[in-house]
Amino acid sequence: MARQYFDVETGVLDRSIFADEEIYREELERIFARAWNFVCHESQVPEPGDFFTNWIGEDEVIAVRGRDGAVRVLLNTCPHRGNKVCRAEIGNARRFMCSYHGWRFDLDGALVGMPKEDVFYRGNLDKQAWGMTAAAQVASYHGFVFATLDATAPPLEDYLGWVGRLGIDFMAAQGEVEFLDGVQKNRVRCNWKLAVDNVHDWYHVGVSHGASLRAGLFDEEFLGPMDQMVLLGEYGHGISGPGVTERQYAESVARLDAGERSVWYDAMVARRRRTAAEDALGPVGRRSFGHPNIFPNLWVSTSPQVCLRIPRGPLETELWWFTYQTKEMSAGQRRRNLYMANHYFGPAGLLEQDDAENWSHATRGAKGAFARTLPANLAMGKGADRVLVDPSGQARVETVVNEHGQRWTYQSWQEWMRAGSWRELIAGHSMPPTGDV
Ligand code: FES
Numbered sequence: 001m002a003r004q005y006f007d008v009e010t011g012v013l014d015r016s017i018f019a020d021e022e023i024y025r026e027e028l029e030r031i032f033a034r035a036w037n038f039v040c041h042e043s044q045v046p047e048p049g050d051f052f053t054n055w056i057g058e059d060e061v062i063a064v065r066g067r068d069g070a071v072r073v074l075l076n077t078c079p080h081r082g083n084k085v086c087r088a089e090i091g092n093a094r095r096f097m098c099s100y101h102g103w104r105f106d107l108d109g110a111l112v113g114m115p116k117e118d119v120f121y122r123g124n125l126d127k128q129a130w131g132m133t134a135a136a137q138v139a140s141y142h143g144f145v146f147a148t149l150d151a152t153a154p155p156l157e158d159y160l161g162w163v164g165r166l167g168i169d170f171m172a173a174q175g176e177v178e179f180l181d182g183v184q185k186n187r188v189r190c191n192w193k194l195a196v197d198n199v200h201d202w203y204h205v206g207v208s209h210g211a212s213l214r215a216g217l218f219d220e221e222f223l224g225p226m227d228q229m230v231l232l233g234e235y236g237h238g239i240s241g242p243g244v245t246e247r248q249y250a251e252s253v254a255r256l257d258a259g260e261r262s263v264w265y266d267a268m269v270a271r272r273r274r275t276a277a278e279d280a281l282g283p284v285g286r287r288s289f290g291h292p293n294i295f296p297n298l299w300v301s302t303s304p305q306v307c308l309r310i311p312r313g314p315l316e317t318e319l320w321w322f323t324y325q326t327k328e329m330s331a332g333q334r335r336r337n338l339y340m341a342n343h344y345f346g347p348a349g350l351l352e353q354d355d356a357e358n359w360s361h362a363t364r365g366a367k368g369a370f371a372r373t374l375p376a377n378l379a380m381g382k383g384a385d386r387v388l389v390d391p392s393g394q395a396r397v398e399t400v401v402n403e404h405g406q407r408w409t410y411q412s413w414q415e416w417m418r419a420g421s422w423r424e425l426i427a428g429h430s431m432p433p434t435g436d437v
């Protein structure tokens with residue numbers, strides 16, 4: 001990608017990136033095929049033979065637990081002639097058999113047999129050379145299994161950095177996480193990046209979700225508070241949204257100790273205090289209640305869900321909503337959890353219906369021969385804030401509603417798209433900002 005599409009200095013973005021076929025093809029190669037992509041949670045595949053199918057960009061993969069207990073990630077495409085090997089979304093198998101000609105594969109992808117091997121191949125097929133292809137690297141963090149198709153990608157924990165890890169720590173600190181069966185899937189006619197940058201967007205809440213607010217379904221204080229915290233991590237990870245000051249946190253703790261709750265974040269602070277969360281999240285992380293996006297497309301939602309924004313061409317995105325709970329939750333909490341999972345986001349979610357309509361119209365607005373030449377403005381808060389660094393090393397901006405997270409997403413996106421390899425990306429990517437932002 002030779003051209004500049006995002007001007008870091010002004011926060012002005014070229015809209016054509018939301019509808020361009022060529023850019024989309026490059027994204028599949030330069031972002032999805034290179035990045036560490038979330039594949040499943042280990043609790044979805046607890047036993048040998050358990051599998052779950054997912055996507056890395058437009059490459060379908062099978063995450064499968066082997067007889068040795070290891071989770072492997074195999075490309076779900078038959079080495080014979082390319083048919084999809086596993087048609088089920090989730091299940092347990094002793095072997096995988098391709099439905100086209102019947103080649104059979106072991107749980108580690110090894111080709112173990114096919115119909116009439118002796119009669120038709122007559123000893124001239126090297127079975128060892130024709131197994132299923134595995135992802136170049138697989139690793140998990142707190143049970144979240146990620147895979148990359150690039151052997152030169154840095155280790156997962158380095159890739160996530162402290163901000164990516166903190167996003168997952170938010171969940172892990174609540175207890176022992178288990179994912180529930182059933183992923184809510186729906187398609188939105190929008191470019192995947194619009195769904196991603198919205199994770200950082202707290203400007204739209206009062207307007208887009210105005211009906212839900214006016215109907216009293218959500219408390220405005222809770223859904224669109226003024227106090228915001230932004231944490232930016234290497235390679236495009238970020239957490240944006242509500243955050244409280246140290247003083248507010250301490251006052252909340254005092255209220256909770258006195259058995260009182262009066263402001264919206266008391267419930268959040270109570271959750272952070274109930275577990276070993278305070279230590280795990282650190283002095284800054286514990287005060288952040290924002291939305292983490294793990295680059296490129298995993299949103300660790302504040303409701304009990306995790307959402308993948310899977311690209312389906314430049315003009316369409318498939319949203320996959322995973323629901324989780326913790327083993328420690330009471331029956332009542334589990335019921336509340338499920339209620340939230342069904343009513344906030346996902347195909348039946350009130351909030352998501354508001355959002356999806358905006359994203360699809362913004363995508364249309366990038367298609368017109370004239371409209372696509374117009375810029376988009378992501379300048380909010382530019383030059384008005386300062387990065388503060390805690391003695392613990394946790395850096396963040398504490399401010400009002402802003403677009404720092406969106407700018408960081410597109411700045412990082414542009415660096416991913418310009419780098420010819422992981423080596424170039426490691427050498428040339430921007431470190432999270434310091435000083436004035
Ligand atoms: S394509 Fe799979 S067995 Fe032929």
Ligand SMILES: [Fe+2]
Pocket residue numbers: 204205208209351355
């Ligand atoms: Fe929204």
